Amino acid sequence: MTVDYIIIGQGVCGTWLSYYLLHENKTFVVIDKEDLQTASNVSSGLINPVTGRRVVTTWMADKLMPFVWQEYNAASSFFNTQSINQKNVLVFPSAPDLQNAFQSRIKQQNSYIQSPGITKEELHSYFYFPFDVFEIAPCYVVSMHEFLSSCRKFLLQQNLLINEMFDENEISFQDDFVQYKNIQAKKIIYANGIQSSFSMYWMKLPFINNKGQALIAEIDGLNSNYTYKFGHLTLIALQTNFWWIGSSNELNFQTTEPTEDFKQTTTTSLQSILKMPFAIKEHWASLRPATVERRPFVGTHPVYKQIAILNGMGSKGCSLAPWFAKELVKHLEYKNPIDPLADVQRFSKMLSDNI
Template identity: 65%
Template sequence: MTVDYIIIGQGICGTWLGYYLLKENKSLIVFDNNHLQSASNAAGGLINPVTGRRVVTTWMAETLLPFVWKEYNALGETLNIQGIHQKNILVFPSATDLQQAFLERIKQQNSFIQSPSVARDTLHATFNFPFDVFEINPCYVIKMQPLLQSFRAYLTGKNILKEAVFNEDELIINKDCIEYKGIKAGKIIYADGMHASQSRYWKNLPFVQNKGQALMMHIEGLDTSYIYKFGHLTLIALEENRWWVGSSNELEFATTAPTDDFKTRTIASLKSILKKDFSIIDHWSALRPATVERRPFVGFHPQYKNIGILNGMGSKGCSLAPWFAKQLVQNMLYDEPLDPLADVSRFAKVLAR
């Protein structure tokens, strides 16, 4: 079998890369083992233009928000699902300095921050909160598992998905192509999250293992019109009465598995915040493919021109993956430049070691 591309991984990066290549009528094979607690599957799917204790606008937010709205809706039409939902965030600051940061941004006329569109009395009926409430608008939610599984079915229907673990030891690099288990391809692209950090080709990149945990919870009667944010704790509706509650941001950890400590702390926080009954459905944990610079890895190996990467999106994968997947496809097919802040060629020296 001969194809134009092999893609390793069908998380959010592999999904968008495959989608854009197929739109360009390119042939491909995707290798993925359908690990439901991968970073993409376990993610809450939130696209939030504001971040951090200083309440700053996220990198490229003004450009990315209209782009992702258009592109996720187009992907949703292809898959016959709703690809993206607008759900603004109601933020409940937990300290005076956080409240002051939001007030300062409103004074500066930050276009994403406003007074809440819900009455405080209405919110007090559901939540305990000591300070003001602010609304971040617009914010979007991607229902990750339905989206990824729908695209998986789409690939399966085209007979271009291999449900298997990729074994790099069996990869053969030729001058003009690569070969893997009887498949010849012009290029191979690593879109497999933290697994790429173990690759002989990409292991020198400054990946950062960032562990995230979240609880899937049943919360009876909580209004699903909004996302609710209390410090690091974010509540995102997956469906009626079923909520994603997370997540941690752990750079040091003894185990990659879910921990009782996270569960205990999250339950205690919810009991202090929420005036609703709740129960735990599931507990997820995954490693995000983050980077030291908090910028993605996009492009081709300086020594192996047919080995590429689309990776390192961290906690911003839902917004960054479609943008850089499209940019990578435009670069491969039409020689359009990659963003120098994301172009993996910035690590040419370390990759040459």
């Protein structure tokens, strides 16, 4: 088989690469071993333009917010699904300094922060909270499982996906192409999440694997038009009465599996804020492919020109992946530049040493 590209991985990065390559009429095959506990599958799919205790606008938010809304809607209709909804975040500050930070952003006319469009009475019927509540708008929630599985179904129907592990030892480089088993390609694109940090070609990149856990809880009657945020605890409606509750950000962990400790702490926190009964149904864990500088790795290897990477999305994969997948495809096809803050060429020396 001869193709333009081999994509390793069908998480959110591989899915968006597939979408943009289809639109460029390129030939490709995706190699992805199905796994429901990948970062993309356990993600809550939240796209939020404001972050942190200092209440700052996230990197590229002004460009990304309109872009993701348009692109997820377009891709969802292409893959015959519905995957993105606007669900603004209601923030419940836990201390006066956070409340003050929000109030001063409103005074500074930060266009993403406003007073809630839901009554305090309604909120008091759901939650215990001591301070003012703020609304971040717009925020979106992508149903990641829906989005990934509709793309996977499409790729399988078109014979564009091989459901197996990619074995790097099977790569052999030729002058202007690369051979992988019986497949000849112009390039291989690594979109395999944390597994790239073990690749012999990419392991020198400053990856940090950041573990995140979440509980899935059944809660009857909580208004699912909004997302609710209490410190590290975020409640996101997955479907009627089912809520994603998370998450942790763990840099030191003994196991990649869900832990009893997280379950107990999160359940206790939920009991302290929620006035309604709930039942824990599932417990998920995965590793985010994060980076030391909190910027992605996008572009071609400085030595092995036949391989490229789309990775390092950290906790922002749902918004960064479509943008940088498009940028990478335009770079590979038309030599368009990649944002220097994301271009993997910034690690050119590191990746070239001792080869």
